[in-house]
Amino acid sequence: MSRARRRTRARLTAPLAAAALLAGGAGALVFTGATAQAATGSADAGDDFNGDGYADLVVGAPDATVSSKARAGYVAVMYGSSNGLSTAKKKIVSRSTTGVPGAATANQRFGATFTKGDLDRDGFSDLVVGGGTAGSVVLWGSASGLTGGTALAGYGASPQAGDFDGDGKTDLALFSAQNVGGDDPSGAPAALWKGPVSRAGKPAAVLNLLDKSLWWGYEAEDETCATNGGCQDGPSSITGPVVSGEVGDVNGDGRDDIVQWIYSGDGVWGNRLLYGGADGFTRGWVPGDDTSRNSTGTGIGDVNGDGFDDVVVGGDGWNSKVRVAFGSASGLSESKVQAFDQDLPGFPGVEEEGDGLGTAVSVGDVTGDGFADIALGLPGEDIGSLTDAGSIALLHGSASGVTGTGAQTFHQDTAGISGVAENGDRFGVSTALLDVDGNGHPDLAAGSTAENSDNGAVWVLRGTATGLTAKSSLAFGGGTLGAPATDARFGTDVR
Numbered sequence: 493m494s495r496a497r498r499r500t501r502a503r504l505t506a507p508l509a510a511a512a513l514l515a516g517g518a519g520a521l522v523f524t525g526a527t528a529q530a531a532t533g534s535a536d537a538g539d540d541f542n543g544d545g546y547a548d549l550v551v552g553a554p555d556a557t558v559s560s561k562a563r564a565g566y567v568a569v570m571y572g573s574s575n576g577l578s579t580a581k582k583k584i585v586s587r588s589t590t591g592v593p594g595a596a597t598a599n600q601r602f603g604a605t606f607t608k609g610d611l612d613r614d615g616f617s618d619l620v621v622g623g624g625t626a627g628s629v630v631l632w633g634s635a636s637g638l639t640g641g642t643a644l645a646g647y648g649a650s651p652q653a654g655d656f657d658g659d660g661k662t663d664l665a666l667f668s669a670q671n672v673g674g675d676d677p678s679g680a681p682a683a684l685w686k687g688p689v690s691r692a693g694k695p696a697a698v699l700n701l702l703d704k705s706l707w708w709g710y711e712a713e714d715e716t717c718a719t720n721g722g723c724q725d726g727p728s729s730i731t732g733p734v735v736s737g738e739v740g741d742v743n744g745d746g747r748d749d750i751v752q753w754i755y756s757g758d759g760v761w762g763n764r765l766l767y768g769g770a771d772g773f774t775r776g777w778v779p780g781d782d783t784s785r786n787s788t789g790t791g792i793g794d795v796n797g798d799g800f801d802d803v804v805v806g807g808d809g810w811n812s813k814v815r816v817a818f819g820s821a822s823g824l825s826e827s828k829v830q831a832f833d834q835d836l837p838g839f840p841g842v843e844e845e846g847d848g849l850g851t852a853v854s855v856g857d858v859t860g861d862g863f864a865d866i867a868l869g870l871p872g873e874d875i876g877s878l879t880d881a882g883s884i885a886l887l888h889g890s891a892s893g894v895t896g897t898g899a900q901t902f903h904q905d906t907a908g909i910s911g912v913a914e915n916g917d918r919f920g921v922s923t924a925l926l927d928v929d930g931n932g933h934p935d936l937a938a939g940s941t942a943e944n945s946d947n948g949a950v951w952v953l954r955g956t957a958t959g960l961t962a963k964s965s966l967a968f969g970g971g972t973l974g975a976p977a978t979d980a981r982f983g984t985d986v987r
Contacts, residue, residue, distance in 0.1 A: 535572065535927040538609050538653070538662075541633040543616050546572030547926040548637075549937055550608070550619060550987050551950050553970055554601035556980035558586045565602035567621055568973055568982070569638060572928035576935070577952055579968050583638055584975045585621070585631060592629055592641035600624050604984060605736060609653025609662040611689040620644070620651040624669045632691060642693040646681055654739040654748030656768035657699065661687035664695070665750060665766075665773075667734040672755045682730040684772055700772035701730060735761075736985075740792030740801035742819035743767065751778055751790050751803055763790065763805060767823060776823050779805040779815040789923070793855030793864035794819070795889035804866055806850020807833065812843075814850040814868065816894055830893045838896025839887065841873070846880075848872035856925035856934040858955040863889030865959075867936050869920030875903050875913045882919030884938045886960050900959050902938075908962030909951060911943070918942045919951075924986040928952070936960055939983025943969065948982030 539547035549572070554565035566586035570577045586603075587596040596602075605622035612618065616633025623629060627645040631638040644651075647666035656663045664685040685695035737752040747768035756762045763780030766773035780788065788806040795802045800819030807813055813831040817824040834843035843849075852869030859865060868885045875881040883903040887894050903920075904913040913919070922939035929935070933955035943949040949969040953960045971977035 535930045537615075538617050539926050540572075541569070541608075541617050541619065542571060542635055542637045543633070544573070544930075546574070546930040547928050548572050548617075549577060549924065549926060549928060549952070550606055550985075551937075551939070551983055552603035552606065552985040553948065553975070553980040553982040554604035554984050555946070556586075556970065556976040556982070557978065558602075558976060559588045559596040561596045561598045561600075563599045563601055564588075564596035565600060565604065565623075566975060566980075567603040567606060567619075568970070568975060569619070570928075571637060572930065574929055576929040576954070577966055579966075579972050582973055584973060585638070587623065587626075587629075589641075591639070592631070593643040594623070594626055594629070597626060600626055602626075602629075605650040606985065606987065607651045607653045607664075607737075607739075608987065609664070611653065611662050611664060611687060612691055613661060613688045618653075620653060620664065622648045622651055622669070624648045628666070630689070630691075630693065640691075642691055644693055647683065650734045650737050650752070652737045652739055652750050654750070654768070655687075655746075656684065656748050656750075656773070657686060657770050658745065658747035658768065659686075661696070662689075663687045663699075664689055665701070665737075667730065670755075672735075680730065682734075736790070738790045738792045738803075740803075741768075742792070742801045742803060742817075743823040744800045744819065744821055749776075749801075751792065751805075753780075753788070753790060761788075761808075765803070765824065777826060778803055778824055779817050779829065780808060789850050789853035789869065791853035791855035791866065793857070793866075795855065795864045795866065796891055796893050797863045797889065798891075802855075802864075804850075804853050804855055806853050806868065807848070812845075812849065814853075814866075814894075816866075818893070832894060832896075836887075836894070836896040836899075839885070839899045840901045841870075841883070841885075844874065846872045847874075852921060852923040852938075854923040854925040854936070857889075858886065858925065858934050858936075858959060859888065859957055860932055861888075863891070865889055865925075866894060867923045867925055867938075869923050869938065871918035871921040871940075873903070873920070875905055878913050879915050881905075881913040881915065881917050882921070882940060884920040884923060884936065886936070888959070898959060902953065902960070902962055904940075906962050909953075909965055910967035911949070916942055922983055922986045925955075926987075927955075933957065937986045939986050941981040941983050943983075944977075946979045946981055947971070947977045948980055948984070950983045950986060 535547035549570040558564035569583040619631040649669040652665040668681040684699040686697040765776040765778035788808040854867040871882040873883040919940040925934040
């Protein structure tokens, strides 16, 4: 049995002074590279842009005004170190950054989606940032951090990096941006680029995105479907706008798989599982495949420690429970699912309508016990008399699945966390687990896009052998970093 590829996520060790958050206004863009260091940390290489062994955090601010262009957007890259993150050690990247192709354009929302991976096999992870209809941009890793940029025209929605064909090289799944709306979304351009990908933006080869038996409209007896106009969906297209995706190996075959969050039409959203293969993807069942009507989070990791990644899907409009579909050699099955909500014994808090349990989901082994833990965002959680102030929770994995034993919850009124809980903050709308201080215990980054009237902010809580701690947590927003802050929705995505 092949062992599922581990993705180490998160953590901060040395005390980091809680940043004075919430500096308003639009600061000038700052382009500060990382200083090369000896690789002494233990973070996953896919999270490490400068090869120093510490994971680097990426924060999206897609609604920021850049070069006087509203909602042009940017990403903030925070470089890890033995002391965790520092607001002085960062890089702000937009379409106005020198070396990045293109130009800042109104409503482009650069930074709404992004992915990490070593595309050119030089030992440094690279960052692919989606830019809507303008396409994506690859920022290349180096000993001094991210540099330059290569345009990937036509593919600006939710790029995903992973070894999808199992040859040990990072591949890139690319999807075009589509309008979210209508009753029957048609096929749109997509591509599966086989790695390595050169800095000129050229893949080693282009694979069929989907096995042709899964093309929309295909019939086994009609081999001309791909050329006679009968297919809306084919090897270089895929149906449904792709909004986000998570990568892992749920069947242990050494090939990465993708769970995507897509628009299915008629106001309905749902998940789609694509199994990686030598010649492209094939479809599979995943929780949420039955469609839902509200946004929901997805995470992938080995919760029960059996060597297969599991898929964790947050509550949605049809099912308020979080569902964990356990991986196996045959993949996911509806017969192997654990569902839970805040009634899980040991889970602090009370289940209430509108909490948004699992709006954001991240999976990683914070405690280092061999079982992945689950970080959940509850941005609609009420704190005392405050409505939708938001919270985050950490639940632990075990051989029998998710357990409420030792569960933790945090919010802005928790001692050690900067700021004050307020109505509508929606703390926990985004989450990420990654090892920013390289000691093997993932730290949790959590976003609140509604902090300070949609300026947004991100908090980082340290990971320990017993879970998360708010002690010496770090908080920052766009203004803290000297970047545009007003209505930026900083923290829309964190990875």
